[in-house]
Amino acid sequence: MTRRLIRPRRWDPPRLDDAGATARLDVARLLPTGGRGPEDVVFDREGRIIAGLADGRVVRIDPETGERTVLADTGGRPLGLHPRDDGGVLVCDHDKGLLEIGADGAVTRLVEVAFASNVVEASDGTIWFTSSTTQWTLEEHLGDVFEHSCTGRLLRRDTDGTVTTVLDGLKFANGLVLAPDESYLLVAETAGYRIRRHWVDGRTEVLVDNLPGFPDNMWLGSDGLLWVAIAAPRNALLDRLLPRPGFLRLLLWNLPDAVRPKAVPIAWAMAFTLDGERVHDLRTTDGSYGFVTSVAERNGLVVLGSLTASDVAVLGNSHA
Template structure:
């Protein structure tokens, strides 16, 4: 599929502006998952880490002891997660769709949909979730970034099972957070270098606005910490060549995409997380290139403990 023909859409990205980190990212511990690629990490209500691995397992890890429990096996590739108060987990499974893992470990498909990415649930059991791409899969997600397909979506599943598309044309829909008062959603557009807010209630209900724009990297999964901050995993810095190609005639991207993989533009491997207040003001920008961890696809904070997940690592990292 790497040689699949891309259908480029032209887009002029904002000029790259990077004020640099506010501090170093320091990994204090690594917690083995027993597998590979914990793409998303979240905390349950007891402060334990939930992650999904490439072999389909949903695992729970005690961050203090490293004790690990397998909660379920989805039979697919888990991505975004939401920990329920009853001990169950909602899972965006790349291969299966939106899943419910019950406390007893049984798994049910709630919505069969391509490339679901992240999920949250409201107090009335309404579920919102993102989908990244209708044209590309996880293994070939860079095809979507090169193509700029804008086929990501924001969807809602009502308690009666009705599924509604709230927004489409997203630039690789990804991380998703529900406001504490459930008045709005925040969602990341990885290929748009931005985070937007979609209002659910109040005078602006139904309106969507940009909260944070012109990020210097690709935002991935997001998490609302107990510290009240929006934590964002930055999977990689923006690629200057790609930014130059995006507004130009599409055949140039086709040429670059069809170069041998070894010479195509690649993501720079580093560990990078950011945190913002809910008005979009930057609070933390933490980075490292020391090799202690890389390709951060998720970050979550709970009572001062900060955990990272990655597509390319075997372990969950805990920051000092």
């Protein structure tokens, strides 16, 4: 198989400092989605789980009974989700851009954008959303990690439909959370191993740096904690190559799949205070779940989503 050419950019990553897990991640049960790849999982106002599937459907699942309802079919690949109080859902769709699903199931495109990743809405109707990369697709997302393209963006859609790029040059912009008082946003930079805080007044700072893995979607829990899905541990070889001449990464990128370094199979979620202090670091390699791309907490119930799994995982750990 011939891969697309990568154009590596040098970056000197921080030296890995992994404090280890605070507890084992315990999958208590699995909720079938009726499809595959619930990449983002969120709770609606009623405590039901909403997830987007690889076949384009957005489903709602009762966490107690497992009952499923199809809300809509985007015709693309839904990723990040934001539930609205009226029963509608904002959707970042990899293929279609920023969409809204009405309470009646009608799908409307709001913004056409490459690799729309995650979305939140302010009380005044302002919509904030991320675009992970302008260079790569979901299927080729590792190309962006190897290349380190830094083409991720944070964008804002005002109520009049005007779209503004608020931040660019992000290292694979991904999960997005709006502060309770709406004064700032938290943005996961997957390929930068960090979470950035962007104040609405324009200031930007790093909230959490030097994460031991690749942060993906995020969720502000009812417990006041920032829950962060960790898709995979950092790769020591990639970290060594990132500051070196780009042809070394090009050689690695073009190796056959059978001999290329593989991500360590793991299910992993972390939680932080809004000051960036680590509270939970939950991990397991027992094969009960994997490739965690989202985590959400509500009233002590913690659920996980995955780009590759068929189910939503419900954790058995107590996090109240």
